[in-house]
Amino acid sequence: MLIIDKDACIGCGLCEDNCPFDAIAVVDGKAEVNDNCTLCGSCIEHCEVEALSIPRDESGAIDLSAWSGVWVYAEYRQGKLAQVSRELLGIGRTLADKRDTKLSAVLLCADAADVPQQLIAAGADQVYVVVDPALENFNDDSYGAALEDLARKYKPEVILAGATAIGRSFIPRVATSLNTGLTADCTQLAIGDDGHLHQTRPAFGGNIMATIMCPNHRPQMSTVRPMVFQAPEPDGSRTGEIIVEAIAADRLASRTRVVETVLTEGEQLNLAEAEVVIAGGRGLENEEGFSLVESLADVLGGAVGASRAAVDNGWITYPHQVGQTGKTVASKLYVACGISGAIQHVIGMKSSETIVAINRDQNAPIFDVADYCVVGDIFTLLPPLVDKLKERSGKE
Amino acid sequence: MNIVVCIKQVPDAKDVRLDPETNTLSREGVKSVINPYDRHALEEGVRLKEEYGGTVTVISMGPPQAQAILTEAISCGADEAFLVSDRAFAGADTLATTYTLAQAVAKAGKPDLVLCGKQATDGDTAQVGPGLAVRLDMPFVTCVKKVRTIAKDVLTLERMMDDGYDVLEVDLPALLTVVKEINTPRFPSLRGMRRARDYQITSLTAEDIGADSSRLGLGGSPTQVVSVFPPEKKGDRTMIEGSVAEQVDKLAEILFDSAFGA
Structure with missing residues (x-):
């Protein structure tokens, strides 16, 4: 819960003015919090005398050093690589360089064609490819299990995906299965001096921007809107490693089946x-x-x-x-x-x-x-x- | 068929705006409503019940005042309503929220079908539906725009994609998130309003749902908001002033040049 240091509080009311939820008010010269509080932290941000804090239990933290590398989910449907995947390789490159680590793309499909080469030309150092007939059509069970299994095996520190119909559907599944955080619809991504991914998105009714971190869990996962980042010019001379992976058949079994795809x-x-x-x-x-x-x-x-x-x-x-x-x-x-x-x-x-x-x-x-x-x-x-x-x- | 619909109370989007002087959210006169997408989920649940039989149970996680939307849901055709409310839930991100909701859904019964709106208009994450399905070990389909048929524990439905739509079969039990195209929600009926007036909503606390407290609220949330700030403003801008005729002339010039110019 929100802790108010009554000795430090000067009753200035900045917290009250900046609370999006009407949850804090100055009563008799000191701030008081009520049940509306969502622990968003807006008041802490605005308090000039550091009278407010939200204590956190960090005991559940995992060994972060075991996780490295930046991954981009390469969305491939109906024989087309989504433009947003190229855009993500652009920002992914920046993040990977800052972390001094590799940038990898993950391709799940029934037929890879020349997509791995396209992904390398767009900036990937490595491409993990799973080719299986079960991946012919997008379905949450097979795609979710495949990405989850790869993430468990290789332990990337960051996974980025497009905030498309597909990304917004199965990426939350993967994050939940991996018991980690996911930030939707990011508009800015950066590696902070603390080494964590700083994910910025609109929040609280959309009129405020919020920067969100996932400090004690890995991977750090984000979906990103198309056309937010610039796609790099493809460089055909780039070389990279293509790693072919197989996923167990029972993990690719799906409880949903695509009967028909109608393109409009x-x-x-x-x-x-x-x-x-x-x-x-x-x-x-x-x-x-x-x-x-x-x-x-x-x-x-x-x-x-x-x-x-x-x-x-x-x-x-x-x-x-x-x-x-x-x-x-x-x-x-x-x-x-x-x-x-x-x-x-x-x-x-x-x-x-x-x-x-x-x-x-x-x-x-x-x-x-x-x-x-x-x-x-x-x-x-x-x-x-x-x-x-x-x-x-x-x-x- | 046992249908559970998850609904959320959100600030009415059309009332929320930024105070240009202070750059803070103006909360004056902001009403709380059922998340618009959840209305469609509720309507779909009630329609499926009417066609295939069964019950519709609504569940909301939120502060005590979220009772209001549950009462409204009863008046629109829901049979039972549960409010999952506890200060321990405060600060929950989507991971902690899906844990809490899954515990509550299990408490409320064994659903054949769980319906959610595709996202809530306050957070817009669209993560709770899929996350909840994982917790309940159910298949899920997001952005459903039409339920075609239910036969022998298999649902046939249409899901919106960026380039059109997919027709899918899904094994029950399953979770669906719905878009607005799926139906037009009804207004409360007189009979429904009478029932809602007398209906006692069941409140569930963290203890009632047998929750592990370390997985709730802020402590159970891997994501942390580290800063909030107003969106940046653009620098140079030109005001087009003058009489209507002058404004039209200048506008025509700018639009023509931008659309057809070099």
């Missing part, structure tokens, strides 16, 4: 790879309002994006959602119309080259990430803007 890539890929994205949020007020965004996208030849609010309200379907629980885009132009800019949304679009935000609330956080800010009414601005652009593209 079109719409979704367009958004993730679109050069121009016009996105709308709560400020559009209704489906009719949202159609303004669609007409602007139309005239600019762009894809339509949306905040979670717009999707939740049913103005547009989920494949258009941009943000932490939707797509990540890195477009040339991103226009945010009536989107307040909660960090969950911002994470999905902040890598865009030029960001234009239109919002009637001048304090909307979207303006903090925008290059061009328009404080104004969408319904007044958008119709003449669409007309103007139509006129212009008609001329040229």
